[in-house]
Amino acid sequence: MRFAARNALFFVSCLASLFALASCGGGGGGGSSAPAAASTTVATTKANYATVTVGPGVTQQFGNIMTVSVTVCIPGTESCSTVPNVQVDTGSTGLRLLASALDQYANVAGFSESLAPVSTAGGAEAECAQFADGVVWGAVRTAAITIGGLTTTGGEPIQVIGDTTVGATPPTACTNLGTTEDTAADLGANGIIGVGYFLQDCGPTCAATAQYDYYFACTSSTSCSPSLAPLNLQLVNPVAAFAAPYNNGNIIALPAITAAGAPSVAGEIFFGINSATDNAIGSATILGVDPNYGTFTVTFNGSSTSDSFIDSGSSVYFFNDTSIPQCSGTYAGYYCPTTTFTGSATITGPAPYGGAYPFTFSVVNPTTGTLSNSAFAFNDLGAPISSNASSTVGTGFDIGLPYFFGHTVYTGFEDRIVDDVGAGPFAAIGN
Amino acid sequence: MVTGLIRCLAVTAGMLGCSSAFAMLGGTLDSIEADQVRLGAEHTVAAAGALTMHTLTLPGGGVVHEYLTTTGVVAGVTWSGAGAPNFRQIFGDAYFSRYSAAQAQKKSLSHRQFALHDADLVVESRGGMHSLFSGRAYLPAALPQGVTPDQLQ
Numbered sequence: 001m002r003f004a005a006r007n008a009l010f011f012v013s014c015l016a017s018l019f020a021l022a023s024c025g026g027g028g029g030g031g032s033s034a035p036a037a038a039s040t041t042v043a044t045t046k047a048n049y050a051t052v053t054v055g056p057g058v059t060q061q062f063g064n065i066m067t068v069s070v071t072v073c074i075p076g077t078e079s080c081s082t083v084p085n086v087q088v089d090t091g092s093t094g095l096r097l098l099a100s101a102l103d104q105y106a107n108v109a110g111f112s113e114s115l116a117p118v119s120t121a122g123g124a125e126a127e128c129a130q131f132a133d134g135v136v137w138g139a140v141r142t143a144a145i146t147i148g149g150l151t152t153t154g155g156e157p158i159q160v161i162g163d164t165t166v167g168a169t170p171p172t173a174c175t176n177l178g179t180t181e182d183t184a185a186d187l188g189a190n191g192i193i194g195v196g197y198f199l200q201d202c203g204p205t206c207a208a209t210a211q212y213d214y215y216f217a218c219t220s221s222t223s224c225s226p227s228l229a230p231l232n233l234q235l236v237n238p239v240a241a242f243a244a245p246y247n248n249g250n251i252i253a254l255p256a257i258t259a260a261g262a263p264s265v266a267g268e269i270f271f272g273i274n275s276a277t278d279n280a281i282g283s284a285t286i287l288g289v290d291p292n293y294g295t296f297t298v299t300f301n302g303s304s305t306s307d308s309f310i311d312s313g314s315s316v317y318f319f320n321d322t323s324i325p326q327c328s329g330t331y332a333g334y335y336c337p338t339t340t341f342t343g344s345a346t347i348t349g350p351a352p353y354g355g356a357y358p359f360t361f362s363v364v365n366p367t368t369g370t371l372s373n374s375a376f377a378f379n380d381l382g383a384p385i386s387s388n389a390s391s392t393v394g395t396g397f398d399i400g401l402p403y404f405f406g407h408t409v410y411t412g413f414e415d416r417i418v419d420d421v422g423a424g425p426f427a428a429i430g431n
Numbered sequence: 432m433v434t435g436l437i438r439c440l441a442v443t444a445g446m447l448g449c450s451s452a453f454a455m456l457g458g459t460l461d462s463i464e465a466d467q468v469r470l471g472a473e474h475t476v477a478a479a480g481a482l483t484m485h486t487l488t489l490p491g492g493g494v495v496h497e498y499l500t501t502t503g504v505v506a507g508v509t510w511s512g513a514g515a516p517n518f519r520q521i522f523g524d525a526y527f528s529r530y531s532a533a534q535a536q537k538k539s540l541s542h543r544q545f546a547l548h549d550a551d552l553v554v555e556s557r558g559g560m561h562s563l564f565s566g567r568a569y570l571p572a573a574l575p576q577g578v579t580p581d582q583l584q
Contacts (some may be wrong), residue, residue, distance in 0.1 A: 211491030212514025
């Protein structure tokens, strides 16, 4: 699949209809002609894709946040909420939505609270989702999830951020881990939809121990204690919860953009890999990833780091190159090369798929373009991981969203079989 | 708060009592021992060049290293494990508040990376669920002459 040859007319028509989530799909899908339906009624066409957008988003402040509209319903009913601007994150698993957004876009009053709470041993379940930039706290409730034309086969656990009934007050065991991200301004989106390699957001760790303070059991709005979470009570990968043959992985395809960036870019997320006419893996390079961590090796500047990964939820490339000046002031945290930096690196996947994928990437100075104009989509921003390159503390290359423009990125789910490939997890990258 | 207290009592019953003291970057050996108690950790000590490395192995398997200078100051901490460590405990209230405030204020570039580089406080954190958390925090002014941040492993 190639998506770079979009014409301007299509792009404009697509922008105009973003929130209706109709008529944007199919441009690169090789024959899919029916629009995806994401209204509050049941979709009549099984379109296995949805439009994703990198644009101003909900805050008009963050760059390079890829979003999609997600509809959640009380299972078996037409009580639903279609929440726009939910960040598509291949670096995590699970659907997390702000209670305020769920209620704002619902077709019934009090929608978020009407989703059934998930019960766990010791009380109603809540979660302290842990990210490096903060924690996301909220109740776990059950909802049917629709993205594009597909709906989960049943009710699935989702996280309701800022729930006012279950665990309304986050416990100190959670707030001791970082700032609490519980608004659209904090998240840069109305929520996060994690569609990474893994079927559950935590996995066996949380089924075996409550020591990491991920899942909690709440006996009141203010009293929640760390709790074990069996796999079936953890947040699930929504795409993996679709019916076969669309539940073995996903494909993200964004058109190429210029070095100057773009105000808004529309692309697609396809559900399933090598299971329908529009989700072929074709000649993409298949890359193994670590079955526990979703990582592979990237070799750059002569050093190889095995904890590297590709992640649509990272807005920039994170890597270490001490030859590139770092920004200060407003853009502190970014690289500020004096002229465009072009790097060459190679991904090497672990067994059983192995694979080698050489790639080049560019980094521009954000103070002289890109971020300082009206663009919200960039293919050329970078940031250092840490101040030194020799530390063993997490120096892996993070191939962020900039690389997704002009490429097709496949995420094969763990334990799911993809025809002509095998069982996930794996990554694949095509042009 | 209740949760933490119950855990703390359970871990330390019959041994050390439950210290309410918090450890901190810039704190002393006492603060490391407070961390050990508070986190229910196993504690070992080893030389690390000009520093002494106190290793706290957490009940869930995570590891925190706290680096003590010869003058008895915790100059840096590192961590790794399947979840984020109790940052308030290992940074201390004041530095944790700055870390948390910086997370809240900065435009986040990734859910899996965060860095704070102030003149007097550096925090580099990375990780995610179903992955590993790792990182380090240090007080540049507290590092002895000749000791680089790279030695905090």
